[in-house]
Amino acid sequence: MKDLIINEEKKQNAVLVGLITPEQNEEKVHDYLDELAFLAETAGIVPGKRFIQRLEIPNSVTFVGAGKLQEIKEYVTNENNNIDTIIFDDELSPRQIRNIEKELKIQIMDRTGLILDIFAMRAKTAHAKAQVELAQYQYLLPRLTRMWTHLERQYGGGGTIMRGPGETQLETDRRIILDKISRLKKELKNIDMQKSVQRKNRGKLVRVALVGYTNVGKSTLMNLLSKSDVFAEDKLFATLDTTVRKVTIENLPFLLSDTVGFIRKLPTDLIESFKSTLDEVREADILIHMVDISHPAFEEQMEVVEKTLFDIDNTEKPTIIVFNKIDAFTHVPQNSYDLTPKKRENYTLDELKQTWMGKLKENCVFISAKEKENIEELKSILYKKVREIHITRFPYNDFLYPDPEE
Structure with a gap:
């Protein structure tokens, strides 16, 4: 290391x-x-x-x-x-x-x-870099050995730090890291305050947050709904910084945010460092939980996301579960004969829909963000949920947004 x-x-x-x-x-x-x-x-x-x-x-x-x-x-x-x-x-x-x-x-x-x-490589903004650096030093602190002599050279600004009487190199490195951690925490506290002011200035518009396991297609869906160009690629943690866009569906405006993806065994220090980024989840009115339904362990991935969300904010919010990547399923002809034993990973998409997912009804939708399949159905569900909150905040103009069921 x-x-x-x-x-x-x-x-x-x-x-x-x-x-x-x-x-x-x-x-x-x-x-x-x-x-x-x-x-x-x-x-x-x-x-x-x-x-x-x-x-x-x-x-x-x-x-x-x-x-x-x-x-x-x-x-x-x-x-x-x-x-x-x-x-x-x-x-x-x-x-x-x-x-x-x-x-x-x-x-x-x-x-x-x-x-x-990976987070260090992906961090582009000063905010993300500071968050990652803090998590790195918190991870490094208990793992210090004599090999970390380069820290003395890295210590910024005015040259090297002098050791006190009887202070070992390890103790010096430890003091350097503690100083860096203290500085980064202060820096992030100031950024968090600025971000908080920015969120307050957005007014009363309904806030929707995209959440999910890493690499499930959140940024691709963000681009579709907001008609923007958020960076998206088939790699883990393509997005670190939260992106917020104003989206309009049938004349109804709301704010949509794309958040960092979760993963199994996500470092605790990293969650703590990205607290301000995850504040978008805390302050959201509606969550869109995206799931890669083509992944063999998608249910476990859902549990990881739900547990992390509970750790961040244990209040229940209206949630739309979006099962993405339905294009990855192979369509089996009805008259074909498959004599292999039926296993969970061999279920067809139609068979999956007949499991516990069927009980979710209008709270879930099956899409392909890549192929733009069933996006209009998602927009319809999203419109209805956003409208329910919007008209309570702006009751005087509810006539502008007709109830789709009337």
């Missing part, structure tokens, strides 16, 4: 490590490692071989057992494999990092560190 930010110019090769435990079965581990591989690719790392071990609990010293660690060591030390990094799917303790690095003598990363690196 010698670099906080991955060098984008040189592609690194990595192996991935995950554990099968009573809390996560083999199927889940493979799904998590698929996601970890996608995270690695987003960060410019080439994911390769995967090492999986079954344990009751992670080894407190080296995360994996001694035999598995030796197996990993033999693979990564083989020059023919050209491995630069080992990425673990769970957050490692400072002790585990030190012991693994001592044994393998190679760069070690965990899921949290990888996510922080």
Whole structure:
């Protein structure tokens, strides 16, 4: 873990490590490692071989057992494999990092560190950069070792910091980081105050927030509804800064915000650092929860989002669940014969609609933002929900927005 930010110019090769435990079965581990591989690719790392071990609990010293660690060591030390990094799917303790690095003598990363690196690469505005930097230093603080001597050179402005009597390099680095954390918190507090004033100046217009797991298509839908050009691509965390646009559906105006995507095992420090960004969720009147229905684990992704939303703001808000990417489903002819055992991941879209989703009725819609399929149906549902709130705030002009059911 010698670099906080991955060098984008040189592609690194990595192996991935995950554990099968009573809390996560083999199927889940493979799904998590698929996601970890996608995270690695987003960060410019080439994911390769995967090492999986079954344990009751992670080894407190080296995360994996001694035999598995030796197996990993033999693979990564083989020059023919050209491995630069080992990425673990769970957050490692400072002790585990030190012991693994001592044994393998190679760069070690965990899921949290990888996510922080991606956020650092994605941050474009001063606000986002400060948020990410704060989360990085909070993550780094308990993991300091003697290798962090470069922090003294990085300390801004007036040159290096002098050590006090008897102060070790580690203590100096720790003091530097604590100073940086204090400065960043003050900086973000000032930005939060400015953002709060901006939100108050938006008036009484109804606020709608797009929320969801990362890479489910929020920015693509934002572009469709607002006719804008918000950055969107098929990579994790393409959007960090909240974008707010004024949208009008059938003459009815409201504010639509696109928020940062959530992910499993999202670092707590990152959620705290992005507090002001997530204030858009707290102050929203309506939530649009976007879901990638083509993903095999979309229900678990929904649970992750719902839990994170509860942690941010445990008040219930009107929510429209938008099941996106229906274009990814293969349409099976009615007369075709499939003799393979029916599994959850083999359900057709029509079969999925007959499950618990059918009870959601008008609170959900199935779309393809990419193919612009069923967007008008979504607009109709959104119009109705926005109108219900809008006419309570502006009762004198409710005649401008007819009730679609009358």
